[in-house]
Amino acid sequence: MTDTQTAYRSALFHTLDNPAHQPAGEAHQYFADGLLVVENGTITHCGDAESLLKELPPHIKVVELPNSLITPGFIDTHIHYPQTEMIASYGEQLLDWLENYTFPTEKQFSDPEHAQRVASLFLDELLKNGTTTALVFGTVHPESVDAFFNEAQKRQLRMIVGKVMMDRNAPDYLTDSAQSSYDESKQLIEKWHNKDRLAYAVTPRFAPTSTPEQLDVAAKLLKLAPDLYLHTHLAENKNECEWVAELFPESRSYLDVYDQHQLLTERSVFAHGIYLNDEDCCRLHQTGSSVAFCPTSNLFLGSGLFNVKKLESHKVNIGMGTDVGGGTSFSMLQTLQEAYKVTQLQQQRIDPIQSFYLATLGGARSLRLSDxxxxxxxxxxxxxxxxxxxxxxxxxxxxANANSISEQLFILMMLGDDRSIKATYSGGRCVHQR
Structure with missing residues (x-):
């Protein structure tokens, strides 16, 4: 070990695989008295403190963290930063909510100063809640993406965002065209993709607000670089699904709209996916596409109950999404609490180990970042x-009455929020301290 390292002594927990597909106990590691050693932003050692301390030179700084648990940073696979200041807007379901709240709010992001201010607030909220990586929606304005990437770059965070593409069924002040969405997205990709820890997501809002021509353009954009993301919405609300069927009568299902336009890839993340049939789930698995489970949003907007067990049975990649501002909290702990309740309402059960898998390694796998x-x-x-x-x-x-790491995790899920986040580290740097 070198003298540029810092060691953190605490209980440590992380998952190694999806507990839904592994024997109990083989999918995670837990060290009641652990040591995490970091050098130049990278983890070098993780294990039992008593053993590792014997190898540690005496002058290496050891940060003692009593009554704490270190886990990987949380990964949010679906969230809208422009909706930060409209969170908790009363009383609508999806389509009316977009019309009455979302679109007027997003109009303001043509102003770079406004976008910068909200991006800063948004990132501070994420870090305050222990989220270190997120897949993020901007607005139709390139300025919104520039502002977000600027703020994320300042904080040296691993973040993914994209300019929204909408060329129909939205207010004139928020629509682009197939060609302008291509040109503007291409410029943003060339400017930001793979710069420091940043990446770009091609982002058609959802099928109803894009013409077939624009969906084809999205597929064309994905070919500009092999590691670009595709980020959009899928089968969130029953009325939305009926609308998609009217707009795309030649498609077998909502998912098939995207499939016909070659938008199902290993780096495609579809938010919600509540109303999917078995054939849809098979296609998601075959193409390596992922779904973001957004329980607080689904409950708040009355959209429906996400079927974890169904998607797990088809081995579809699942990550967690807060989906702020339809979602009601930046806290991944509170999001996991609602996820548990969603499964309970379907006579299913999601255990705490799997919950933390979905919020960490599951999200990383969905984003192809588990390395x-x-x-x-x-x-x-x-x-x-x-x-x-x-x-x-x-x-x-x-x-005081918890007898296992599983029980401790469950208590954090059920009772925790931003107050439970003592500190957040990104690339080895403390980016939030309570």
């Missing part, structure tokens, strides 16, 4: 969160 983030394994980027096991009197009292 970089999502675990505490050596060579991973040092994106991690320090969770406070005594952040509230109630959590402290409940933890």
């Amino acid at each position: 970089k983030i999502g675990t505490l394994l050596p060579k991973s980027e040092a994106d991690f969160v320090v969770l406070d096991l005594e952040s509230t009197p109630l959590i402290k009292a409940r933890m």
Whole structure:
């Protein structure tokens, strides 16, 4: 070990695989007294503190974190940064909510100063809640993407965003054209994609707001670089699904619209996916596409209940999404709480180990970044969160009776929020401290 390292002593937990497909106990690692060693933004050692301390030179700084649990940073696979200041807008379902709240709010992002201010607030909220990577919607304005990337770059974060593409069924002040969406997206890709820790997502809002020509343009954009993302919405709301069927009568299903336009790839992430049939799930698996499970948004907008077990049975990649501002919290802990309730309402159950998998390694796999983030394994980027096991009197009292790491995780899911985040680290740097 070299003298440029910092060691963090705490309980450590991370998943190694999807617990839904592995025998109990083989899909995660837990060290009640662990040591995480970081050098130049990368994890070099993760294991039992007593063993690793014997190898540690005496002058290496050891940060003691009592009553804490270190996990990988949370990964949010679907969120809208322009909707930060319209979170908790009352009383609509999806299509009316877009018309009455979302579109007027997004109009303001043609102003670079406004976009910069909201992007800064948004990123601060993510870090305050332990989220270190997110797949993010901008607006139709290139200025919104520039502002977001500028703020993310300042903080040296691993973030993904894209300019929204909409050439129909939206207000004139928010529509582009197939050609202008191609030109503007291409310029943004050339400017930002793979710059530092940033990446670009081709982002048609959803099938109803893009003509077939624009969906073809989205596929053309994906060919500009092999590691570009595709980020859009899918089968969120029953009325939306009926609308898609009217607009695309030649398509077998909502998913098939995207499939016919060659938008199902290993780097495609579809938000929601509530109303999918078995054939859709098979296509998602075959193409390596992923779905973002957004429980607080689905409940808030009355959209429906996401069927985790169905998608798991088809081995579809799943990540968690807060979907702010339809979603009601930036907190991944609160999002996991609602995910548990969604499964309970369907006579299913999602255990705490799998919940934390979905919020970390599951998200990393959905984004094809599991070689970089999502675990505490050596060579991973040092994106991690320090969770406070005594952040509230109630959590402290409940933890006193917890007999396993699984029970501790469940308590954090059920009772935790931003107060449970003691610190957030990105690339080995502390980017939030409570």
